[in-house]
Amino acid sequence: YNMAEARRRVEEATAHQQQVHSSIFGDDENCDEAKERTELLRSLEGQTLQLSTKNGTLETSLKEMAETCDAIYTLVAAKNLFRDSNKQGNEMSLEFFERKAVQEFVDMATKRKKTEDVSPDNVVPCCEIANFLQCYIVQEAMVKILFDSVDSDNCWSIIQFADRLQLHALFEEALSYMIALLGNIEEHAAWQDLSAHLQQRLVNIKKAISSGALTNDKKRLFFANTQEYLAIFEETVQYHRDRLNEAKLRQTETPENTNSWRYAQRNIEKQERFVKGLEAVMAEHQTVFAPKSKIDCHMSVKRKRS
Incomplete structure (x- = not known):
């Protein structure tokens, strides 16, 4: 049982995910893909996203969520989920999760809350939500916490x-x-x-x-x-x-x-x-x-x- 080796594997997996992310969205701000991404995110300024949960709904910034959640960005780019004609009514269902857990995930995804301050009871649901929405900054942080928490x-x-x-x-x-x-x-x-x-x-x-x-x-x-x-x-x-x-x-x-x-x-x-x-x-x-x-x-x- 070797925690150093385990951490090394997590870091390697994280680096690989970042490499894949970069290959899709690009690191060079001068490349066409990066410009297109920047322009698309700018067009989302002022739009809100309604997230329906198991016990209520909450509202957050569509632009901020698309910046860190690849699944949301992809849906926006493909115009499969959100429509310009309904700028204040974009909705997504997370009805299998408690509102408190979704709120905490949103706070971390939009960088209003540090991932190390996550509530212990919400580590697992936040990891699940991050996995579903492809929010790797939150998922990686939750996985590291789970690594440190494995016990009998x-x-x-x-x-x-x-x-x-x-x-x-x-x-x-x-x-x-x-x-x-x-x-x-x-x-x-x-x-x-x-x-x-x-x-x-x-x-x-x-x-x-x-x-x-x-x-x-x-x-x-x-x-x-x-x-x-x-x-x-x-x-x-x-x-x-x-x-x-x-x-x-x-x-x-x-x-x-x-x-x-x-x-x-x-x-x-x-x-x-x-x-x-x-x-x-x-x-x-x-x-x-x-x-x-x-x-x-x-x-x-x-x-x-x-």
Whole structure:
């Protein structure tokens, strides 16, 4: 369990998101995309955005929200949601969230409130809203808080939450903590609260770690996509097949029924069992690693570590 390594992964993910954002919207103010963005945002001056929540509505600046929320900016640019003929009546539904949480998210997204001052009870909903609206400055801040908050009481909930929002670094952090703390995760009381799909996914990840199947990269639990993971696994299996064939070839150079030959034979049989085991896991993973199902998850965050 290594917080420094976990933080490094978050920083790398943040840098990658910023790079993707820059590739879409541009960093150079002289480029056409940047000029178009600036002009569009300027045209939103004075317009308001009505956000409907579970228990009421609130009003905020459309321009300020579009500046930090890529989803809102994209909708404005595509003219799919907001119309110039109704400048004071732009609306968006966030009806699954409490008004208090939405207000706190808006305050952070519009930079009226520091992200480190977020209420503990609203870290998770603010992270969900930020993920939905693609507000990365808020999402990254909430993920960092969740990193510092993983403990034995909430690691199960954070695993489900990170899995649903595809926050891979956070998922790995919570999973690593849980495995180190609980050992046999299948025997934990909260195991039955997980979906069957997530249970199988956790078992397979744990199996991959404990089997040493990915020996050359065993600290890496997540990959760009399933195809990359399976390709690396197949490469690992092929490596062990090649070593097995080399061992068999060397054995042919040794006289049969000698002590050296019998010693080599025992090692070859052991290698064969290992390769067959890897091939079986590989076949299982090809059928198991599928799109993740949605899981409802609510939790409160306690800041215990710095």
